[in-house]
Amino acid sequence: MTETLLEIRGLTVEFDVPAGRLPAVAGVDLSLRRGEILALVGESGSGKSALSMSLVGLNRGPHAHIGGEVLFGGHDLVAAGEKELRSVRGKDIAVVFQDALAALNPTQRVGDQVAEMIRTHRKIPKKQARERAAGLLGEVGIGNPAQAARAYPHQLSGGMRQRVMIAIGLANDPAVLIADEPTTALDVTIQSQVLRLLKRLQADHGTAIVLITHDLGVVAEVADRVAVMYAGRIVESGTRDEVLFHPQHPYTMGLLNSVPRVDGPAVARLPAIAGSPLTGVARPPGCAFAPRCAFAHAACGDAIPPLMQRYGGSAHLDRCVLDRSRDALEVTA
Amino acid sequence: MKPTPLIELEKLRVEFGGSAGRRVRAVRDVDLTIYEGETLGLVGESGCGKSTLGRATVRVTEPTGGRIRYRGADITTMRGTLFRSTRADLQMVFQDPFGSLNPRRKIADIVAEPLLRARGFSASAAREVVDDLLDQVGLGREAGGRRPHEFSGGQRQRIGIARALAPSPRFVVADEPVSALDVSIQAQVINLLSDLIRDRGLTMLFISHDLGVVKHIADRIAVMYLGEIIEIAARDDFFAGPAHPYGEALLSSVPTLSFSPSRERIELSGELPDPADPPPGCTFHTRCRYVVDKCRTEAPLLRTVADGRQVRCHLPLIPLKGSE
Numbered sequence: 048m049t050e051t052l053l054e055i056r057g058l059t060v061e062f063d064v065p066a067g068r069l070p071a072v073a074g075v076d077l078s079l080r081r082g083e084i085l086a087l088v089g090e091s092g093s094g095k096s097a098l099s100m101s102l103v104g105l106n107r108g109p110h111a112h113i114g115g116e117v118l119f120g121g122h123d124l125v126a127a128g129e130k131e132l133r134s135v136r137g138k139d140i141a142v143v144f145q146d147a148l149a150a151l152n153p154t155q156r157v158g159d160q161v162a163e164m165i166r167t168h169r170k171i172p173k174k175q176a177r178e179r180a181a182g183l184l185g186e187v188g189i190g191n192p193a194q195a196a197r198a199y200p201h202q203l204s205g206g207m208r209q210r211v212m213i214a215i216g217l218a219n220d221p222a223v224l225i226a227d228e229p230t231t232a233l234d235v236t237i238q239s240q241v242l243r244l245l246k247r248l249q250a251d252h253g254t255a256i257v258l259i260t261h262d263l264g265v266v267a268e269v270a271d272r273v274a275v276m277y278a279g280r281i282v283e284s285g286t287r288d289e290v291l292f293h294p295q296h297p298y299t300m301g302l303l304n305s306v307p308r309v310d311g312p313a314v315a316r317l318p319a320i321a322g323s324p325l326t327g328v329a330r331p332p333g334c335a336f337a338p339r340c341a342f343a344h345a346a347c348g349d350a351i352p353p354l355m356q357r358y359g360g361s362a363h364l365d366r367c368v369l370d371r372s373r374d375a376l377e378v379t380a
Numbered sequence: 381m382k383p384t385p386l387i388e389l390e391k392l393r394v395e396f397g398g399s400a401g402r403r404v405r406a407v408r409d410v411d412l413t414i415y416e417g418e419t420l421g422l423v424g425e426s427g428c429g430k431s432t433l434g435r436a437t438v439r440v441t442e443p444t445g446g447r448i449r450y451r452g453a454d455i456t457t458m459r460g461t462l463f464r465s466t467r468a469d470l471q472m473v474f475q476d477p478f479g480s481l482n483p484r485r486k487i488a489d490i491v492a493e494p495l496l497r498a499r500g501f502s503a504s505a506a507r508e509v510v511d512d513l514l515d516q517v518g519l520g521r522e523a524g525g526r527r528p529h530e531f532s533g534g535q536r537q538r539i540g541i542a543r544a545l546a547p548s549p550r551f552v553v554a555d556e557p558v559s560a561l562d563v564s565i566q567a568q569v570i571n572l573l574s575d576l577i578r579d580r581g582l583t584m585l586f587i588s589h590d591l592g593v594v595k596h597i598a599d600r601i602a603v604m605y606l607g608e609i610i611e612i613a614a615r616d617d618f619f620a621g622p623a624h625p626y627g628e629a630l631l632s633s634v635p636t637l638s639f640s641p642s643r644e645r646i647e648l649s650g651e652l653p654d655p656a657d658p659p660p661g662c663t664f665h666t667r668c669r670y671v672v673d674k675c676r677t678e679a680p681l682l683r684t685v686a687d688g689r690q691v692r693c694h695l696p697l698i699p700l701k702g703s704e
């Protein structure tokens with residue numbers, strides 16, 4: 048079960064903004080294996096959505112500059128033409144957008160939108176596609192799916208629209224499903240139903256899933272591996288247990304510390320990481336987290352720390368210079 | 381000190397004409413009082429009518445029946461200049477951070493708009509308030525010159541928060557205001573809201589699916605199901621043990637950040653109800669694990685079971701007070 052489905056190498060996404068070029072994704076390496084759920088977490092604005100959209104060329108445009116490689120089935124999707132991407136999109140790699148309202152066509156009934164996605168890649172009769180569409184809407188937990196299929200997007204609640212998006216994503220049994228905040232607008236009982244559905248896809252079809260979410264409880268529940276992003280880069284990656292329960296990078300630690308727990312007493316002030324995230328085009332020469340890091344020292348400002356193994360297992364990597372000197376001493380001693 | 385009602389809803393109803401002659405009654409005759417200075421957390425199933433109730437409370441969506449009172453005055457049909465100044469007191473942070481921002485306008489203009497229009501600020505005075513707010517929500521004042529599509533989900537959500545807070549409102553309906561934020565920025569925004577609640581006496585209806593967040597910000601909790609309020613309780617009472625079977629299932633389904641999730645999870649099975657055609661009797665009976673015959677035919681009323689605690693269930697999970 049270690050077949051790599053998708054290999055991302057040195058991916059960069061930059062946008063032209065009034066102040067210059069904004070490095071939304073600043074060099075990401077990541078591989079996705081068949082049948083795994085990889086959770087992508089991190090700061091708001093750290094480039095998670097930009098990363099996922101660039102995998103299938105959805106944010107190409109005159110003001111976007113995409114570099115690096117995305118290897119899928121022997122092809123580089125960054126270099127691929129629009130025609131090739133169109134045949135991959137929705138069929139092999141499906142993206143469930145964070146922005147459900149904007150992604151749905153306001154003038155078309157949602158059931159028809161699901162059916163149309165099915166018929167884009169498979170030549171089956173309209174009626175059959177409609178039936179399958181209603182079936183999918185039921186699977187994502189919409190009551191009376193036949194009725195909901197006839198509704199227009201604005202007639203559905205936020206969470207219902209989000210589930211329509213998930214149904215569109217699942218329409219063609221994709222090999223890779225990228226789900227950007229798929230359950231944020233759902234209540235927890237329906238959320239757990241959708242998460243079970245994702246788990247089932249993973250187990251029965253070997254679907255590889257990239258789950259972008261801010262909910263670390265959800266990550267704990269379904270993820271096999273976790274990658275944490277900060278300011279356009281992955282700052283820590285490893286298994287669920289490594290990253291969530293033995294975090295190494297100070298940003299990951301701060302993040303875990305800020306989780307508003309439902310199990311435990313209410314607190315007057317939630318712990319937050321001090322300072323503001325990097326929002327402008329300028330980036331410091333060293334660790335991007337240094338200005339906010341409680342452990343920062345002079346060396347942190349020198350150069351961007353590489354993503355490397357420090358204490359944990361061989362696949363538990365993070366970008367931090369802390370204690371490397373100590374490790375070096377231990378090795379030579 | 382007896383709490384003063386700020387917002388009183390009386391039999392508030394909102395209906396939508398759906399497809400094929402279906403009428404969805406999204407809000408079904410809700411009676412609810414929100415007291416000055418409190419934060420009322422509103423939770424419930426996706427599609428149960430939380431946003432519609434919130435929108436109708438500040439008349440972003442016009443109710444089809446019932447009354448809304450703000451500081452004792454009936455504002456259900458208030459119009460003209462009087463309503464315009466009242467409207468500035470009542471603000472809304474919209475659930476959809478994408479659709480609710482005009483794509484052609486700059487962030488600074490979007491946030492300044494309510495100040496200029498309803499509060500009569502000069503452009504330069506408004507600019508100062510806007511800059512401060514953009515800093516406070518962690519976007520930075522430079523963000524003012526950019527347009528909505530250039531921002532991430534969580535960044536747009538904070539633009540919406542800044543816009544709602546700009547005119548110094550007394551009451552804010554915050555509809556999933558922090559759902560797109562990472563937990564650290566979420567903590568900062570919640571702390572900011574807590575400060576405003578304390579310093580300015582802000583009153584808030586806080587709609588969220590994140591029970592962890594609700595636990596830390598709300599004073600009282602209201603639970604909705606299919607257009608109705610089915611439970612109201614003080615925060616600690618609710619988290620100690622919901623009185624309604626739906627609330628119980630909800631709380632048990634919260635994913636927790638624990639190494640080995642051990643709690644019993646109540647899976648809601650059974651048919652999901654159709655909002656245009658709610659089940660007879662208790663609307664939750666199709667999925668309730670405690671259902672008895674009476675639940676299928678007789679609709680339970682919202683009853684007081686303890687001080688400050690009401691529940692709409694024939695068999696509440698905490699004992700009824702007295703005999704009734």
Ligand SMILES: Nc1ncnc2c1ncn2[C@@H]1O[C@H](COP(=O)(O)OP(=O)(O)OP(=O)(O)O)[C@@H](O)[C@H]1O
Pocket residue numbers: 062063064069071090091092093094095096097098145326529530531532533534535560561562
């Ligand atoms: N079209 C665009 N033009 C200019 N800047 C953009 C554009 N899209 C995104 N950005 C910027 O790129 C950065 C990364 O945005 P992205 O949407 O990937 O963040 P994210 O990690 O998905 O955040 P969130 O968790 O809030 O959704 C942000 O600073 C954002 O402002």
Ligand SMILES: Nc1ncnc2c1ncn2[C@@H]1O[C@H](COP(=O)(O)OP(=O)(O)OP(=O)(O)O)[C@@H](O)[C@H]1O
Pocket residue numbers: 201202203204205206207232233234396397398404406424425426427428429430431432433475655
């Ligand atoms: N403009 C509209 N036209 C028709 N039906 C609508 C409209 N707006 C909402 N509805 C319906 O009203 C019901 C309540 O929707 P609402 O958006 O208030 O739910 P919600 O509790 O906020 O859900 P969520 O948690 O998913 O945001 C849903 O059944 C929805 O389909």
Ligand code: SF4
Pocket residue numbers: 624625626662663664665666668669670671672675680692693694695696
């Ligand atoms: S009234 Fe009956 S069906 Fe409804 S919640 Fe109570 S026990 Fe369950």
Ligand SMILES: [Mg+2]
Pocket residue numbers: 095096097145227532533534
């Ligand atoms: Mg995003």
Ligand SMILES: [Mg+2]
Pocket residue numbers: 204205206430431432475555
């Ligand atoms: Mg809503």
